[in-house]
Amino acid sequence: MTTTAERAPGAPRRGVRFWRRYGAGYLFVLPSMVFFVLFMFLPLGWSFVISFQRSGLAQSSWIGLDNYVSLLNDPVFGQAAFNTVLYSVVTVAVWVLVSMVLATLIHPLPPRLRTFFRAAYYLPSVTSAVFVALVWRWVFNANPWGLANYVLSLFGAGPLGFLSDPSPFLGANVALWSVILSSVLTIPAVGVVLYSAALSAVPRDLYEAAEVEGAGAIAKFRHITIPLLKPITLYVAVIYTIAAFEVFERVYVMTGGGPGYATNTIVYLIWRTGFRFGEYGLASAQAFLLFIVIATISLIQFRALRSDVEY
Amino acid sequence: MATPTSSGVSVRSPREVPVLVPVEMLPVVGGATNASGRPLRRRERLAILAILVPVAIIGLFPMYWMVTTALTPSSAAIRVPPSLVPLDASTENLAELFRQAPILLWAFNSLVIAVAIMVCHVVFDSMAGYAFAKKRFPGKNLMFLLIVSSLMVPVEVTLVPRFILVTRLGLDDNLLGVILPSIADVFGIFLMRQFIRTLPTELEEAARVDGANEWHVFWRIIMPLSRPAVATVAIFSFVGAWNAFLWPLIVLSKRELLTLPVGVALLQQEFSTNIGLQMAGAAVGAIPTIVLFLFFQRQFLEGVRVGGVKG
Numbered sequence: 374m375t376t377t378a379e380r381a382p383g384a385p386r387r388g389v390r391f392w393r394r395y396g397a398g399y400l401f402v403l404p405s406m407v408f409f410v411l412f413m414f415l416p417l418g419w420s421f422v423i424s425f426q427r428s429g430l431a432q433s434s435w436i437g438l439d440n441y442v443s444l445l446n447d448p449v450f451g452q453a454a455f456n457t458v459l460y461s462v463v464t465v466a467v468w469v470l471v472s473m474v475l476a477t478l479i480h481p482l483p484p485r486l487r488t489f490f491r492a493a494y495y496l497p498s499v500t501s502a503v504f505v506a507l508v509w510r511w512v513f514n515a516n517p518w519g520l521a522n523y524v525l526s527l528f529g530a531g532p533l534g535f536l537s538d539p540s541p542f543l544g545a546n547v548a549l550w551s552v553i554l555s556s557v558l559t560i561p562a563v564g565v566v567l568y569s570a571a572l573s574a575v576p577r578d579l580y581e582a583a584e585v586e587g588a589g590a591i592a593k594f595r596h597i598t599i600p601l602l603k604p605i606t607l608y609v610a611v612i613y614t615i616a617a618f619e620v621f622e623r624v625y626v627m628t629g630g631g632p633g634y635a636t637n638t639i640v641y642l643i644w645r646t647g648f649r650f651g652e653y654g655l656a657s658a659q660a661f662l663l664f665i666v667i668a669t670i671s672l673i674q675f676r677a678l679r680s681d682v683e684y
Numbered sequence: 685m686a687t688p689t690s691s692g693v694s695v696r697s698p699r700e701v702p703v704l705v706p707v708e709m710l711p712v713v714g715g716a717t718n719a720s721g722r723p724l725r726r727r728e729r730l731a732i733l734a735i736l737v738p739v740a741i742i743g744l745f746p747m748y749w750m751v752t753t754a755l756t757p758s759s760a761a762i763r764v765p766p767s768l769v770p771l772d773a774s775t776e777n778l779a780e781l782f783r784q785a786p787i788l789l790w791a792f793n794s795l796v797i798a799v800a801i802m803v804c805h806v807v808f809d810s811m812a813g814y815a816f817a818k819k820r821f822p823g824k825n826l827m828f829l830l831i832v833s834s835l836m837v838p839v840e841v842t843l844v845p846r847f848i849l850v851t852r853l854g855l856d857d858n859l860l861g862v863i864l865p866s867i868a869d870v871f872g873i874f875l876m877r878q879f880i881r882t883l884p885t886e887l888e889e890a891a892r893v894d895g896a897n898e899w900h901v902f903w904r905i906i907m908p909l910s911r912p913a914v915a916t917v918a919i920f921s922f923v924g925a926w927n928a929f930l931w932p933l934i935v936l937s938k939r940e941l942l943t944l945p946v947g948v949a950l951l952q953q954e955f956s957t958n959i960g961l962q963m964a965g966a967a968v969g970a971i972p973t974i975v976l977f978l979f980f981q982r983q984f985l986e987g988v989r990v991g992g993v994k995g
Contacts, residue, residue: 394821395819395820395821395822397815397819397898398815398819398820398821398824399815399821400898401811401812401814401815401819401898401902402811402812402815402816402824402827404807404808404811404812404867404868405808405809405811405812405831405868405873406812406827406831408808408867408868409830409831409834409868411849412842412846412849412864412865413834413837413842414830414834415845415849416841416842416844416845416846416849417837417841417842417845419845419848420841420842420844420845423844423845475736475739478732478735478736479736481724481728481732482724482729482732488981490736490740491985492977492981492985493740493743493744494739494740494743495977495981495984495985495988496743496744496747496974496977497743497744497746497747499923499927499973499974499976499977499984500747500927500969500970500973500974501926501927501928501929501944501945501969501970501973502927502929503927503929503945503946503948503949503966503969504750504945504948504966504967504969504970505746505970507750507948507949507952507962507963507965507966508746508747508749508750508753508963508966509746510952511749511753511959511962511963512746512749514959516762517764518761518762518763518764518766519766520749520766523764523765523766558742558743559743560739560742560743562988563988566985566988566989567988567989569989570989615838618838619838619839619840621929621930622929622930622945625929625949626949626952640840640930643840643843644843644930644933644934647843647844647847648843648847648934653844653848656843656844657841657844660838660840660841660843660844661841663838663840663841664837664838664840664841667836667838668836668837671835671836672836
């Protein structure tokens with residue numbers, strides 16, 4: 374196909390030749406490229422510009438670094454950052470561990486049971502986080518008929534205002550821990566599927582040799598499974614960390630960031646600042662700080678993967 | 685379903701941000717073999733099931749509790765102790781839901797948005813994937829790198845400029861305003877590129893010799909051959925768009941224009957004490973994707989493994 378233009382009679386001009394040769398390729402990527410420029414890269418740069426402005430829908434003016442300075446001195450932003458980090462650290466740690474253990478347990482089962490459990494674990498995650506969070510809000514209902522409070526009453530405790538109680542608890546507050554608990558009790562489906570796939574590729578003879586040596590299930594898990602799965606663990610940890618940093622629906626539905634600012638997270642704050650109060654400049658500055666964190670995590674992932682793909 | 689990849693894989697985090705990973709670290713599943721090769725003893729299998737079954741029950745419980753509460757008349761839902769089975773099951777809540785909210789309209793809006801985004805992804809992602817896989821043109825690698833690097837940009841950082849853009853186009857509070865900023869995505873482009881790379885080039889060449897133009901080659905040769913990958917892209921795009929929350933929440937405000945997740949979240953604010961109504965709304969929103977999952981389990985799990993998504 375690339376030679377037709379060169380052979381054409383009358384030797385067409387360079388532009389025409391170039392077009393005949395490569396035009397189709399450009400046309401095929403055109404819609405996507407227009408999309409990415411218009412809705413990803415242009416907004417990214419634009420957002421950076423806005424973050425140095427006092428900006429709303431109506432007018433805007435340059436204020437230099439004021440947005441960033443006020444954010445760094447703002448206790449509300451500080452709390453949102455703290456909440457986001459605590460939420461991420463706890464949920465990611467649990468999700469990674471749970472998905473690795475579940476995949477390891479599923480692995481030796483007969484194929485039909487394996488398929489069944491993978492499907493059962495995956496099913497809840499095909500629904501919107503909004504609907505699931507609504508159920509958790511109902512479970513954590515502050516009244517004695519809320520399911521969580523009923524369970525507490527069986528132990529002679531409660532009732533507790535799970536989502537409405539800002540009193541200090543384990544370095545944070547009750548409401549935030551309730552939100553975290555609801556996440557921790559969600560099965561990390563993607564992790565289970567990815568670990569399952571990785572386990573299928575672990576050479577069998579390693580386990581056979583270990584069994585000959587008399588290694589038990591725990592020893593095999595510690596000394597074979599965990600080290601071999603290190604690359605996939607890094608990968609799962611990164612996608613879950615990014616997801617956790619962007620937690621929004623759960624907070625929006627379960628607590629609305631409250632009581633007070635007790636369960637505010639970064640993305641919830643971005644939404645509130647930008648679209649409740651129309652402070653585009655401040656919201657963009659918040660979003661840019663989030664961008665820096667997430668881009669850093671992604672870069673660490675790329676670097677680590679490049680040096681750590683050897684099995 | 686085979687969705688081959690030869691050099692990379694993309695996995696979407698729960699907030700729809702795909703992440704790329706060299707495929708070397710996602711090994712191919714090696715058929716239905718047991719880890720150690722030795723069949724499980726009966727006692728071992730029971731011990732494993734004793735862990736996996738309760739975990740599945742915890743994971744599926746929110747879905748169950750949603751449906752149970754939706755079927756329980758409001759007066760009975762606040763009983764102490766809570767009943768784990770729907771006593772006096774009735775469709776009272778559902779009827780109330782239809783009276784109080786334009787739930788069918790919301791479902792229709794969600795459907796329009798999800799189908800439109802799905803079709804756009806299938807067409808535009810495939811076109812770009814085809815060009816990146818099979819075409820040669822100056823700047824190709826740079827463009828691909830650009831698209832892949834957009835994975836590091838959290839969607840939150842683009843929200844404000846996107847909203848200004850959509851508003852200037854006069855598309856705020858319009859379903860088109862939800863659809864337009866999502867007409868292509870990295871996950872689909874990447875998946876299609878990986879799949880199309882494995883297709884033999886002879887068929888295309890033969891078609892060109894027969895006088896087919898570039899579009900015909902793509903639409904009549906490449907697309908039919910790529911059906912498994914197209915199915916994966918279509919399903920994930922549909923479910924992702926159906927479940928999307930943050931962007932529709934920002935763009936849509938007229939009550940009759942909302943999508944199911946946004947509308948149901950609004951119900952929670954309007955009828956904060958009517959749990960049955962909220963759960964009925966959540967069930968209406970959640971059940972379509974659960975049914976889709978039950979029909980297309982293989983595509984879902986294969987998609988997560990090869991190209992991964994929502995968790």
